Amino acid sequence: MHLDYPDSFRELVRQFRRLPGIGPRSAERIALWMLRSPDSKPDQLLSAISSARANLKICRLCGFFAEQEECLLCRDEVRSGRELCIVESATDILPLERTGVFRGRYHALGGKLSPLDGIGPEQLRIAELIERVGAEHPSEIILALGVDVEGEATAHYLAELLAPSGVPITRIAQGLPAGGGVEQADQITLHRALANRGVYGSR
Ligand SMILES: [Zn+2]
Missing domain, CATH: 1.10.8.420 (RecR Domain 1)
Incomplete structure (x- = not known):
């Protein structure tokens, strides 16, 4: 048996x-x-x-966790910044927020481009991003993506896609460990990475 x-x-x-x-x-x-x-x-x-x-829901604007249609960050009227910070995952938002450097809005993609895993632009919240950039006219788009292969590919794709909007695109990279993501980085590293962000894209 x-x-x-x-x-x-x-x-x-x-x-x-x-x-x-x-x-x-x-x-x-x-x-x-x-x-x-x-x-x-x-x-x-x-x-x-x-x-x-x-x-629990996913905020319809930024993709962060919410108990209403929009999350607390998106409903915060006194939040002053007009920058839009793009992250891979909703769990990347709080570590960045806790650095205290950033007062703008976030947009979580819900993943990163990974053709081998069948993850293309349609699987991510990229259509929503384009719509937001058109509606909110951010003063700057900050790519806070990991520096692994998929993070690089995603940053490159977004920089091309968003270039016609005319919004300056920057990328945090300095100080992030090679192959590492935002979620794993410690607070000092993230603080430095955000403060020392550099212009990204072809112009
Ligand atoms: Zn939100």
């Missing part, structure tokens, strides 16, 4: 394996934790998931 876990345990492991960054061993460990936890921790996890599913 071929011995395997009971169906419901295998299904639990299978569902955990679908989560990003979770391999087979981790999936089994989490499933085991759920079964063994004597207290209400698994229930708290379930209710956090359903609450987030019910209440």
Whole structure:
């Protein structure tokens, strides 16, 4: 007889394996934790998931997390800057915001161009970006993208695409570790990278 876990345990492991960054061993460990936890921790996890599913949205303007149509950053009327800072992921926004250097708006692309993974411009929030640039006329577009291959390709693509808008395009790069992303950088590095941004693109 071929011995395997009971169906419901295998299904639990299978569902955990679908989560990003979770391999087979981790999936089994989490499933085991759920079964063994004597207290209400698994229930708290379930209710956090359903609450987030019910209440959390992606801001229709910038792509940051929101509990309304627009996020707190986009609804902040006293925010003075007219610069638009483009990042790969919604989770890049807070690290940049915490440097205190930047008072403009953000735009999260929801990823980076990666043809091998089937991620082209249509998979990212690029149409929304073009629309925003046309409507908001930012004073500057800052590309705060990682310096890995896909980040470079995305920056290059956006610089070409946005050049006709006439908005000056800069890029933070100095100080970011090679191959590194915004999310992993420490605050001092990010502060420096943002303050020392350079003109980007063909003009
Ligand atoms: Zn927003």
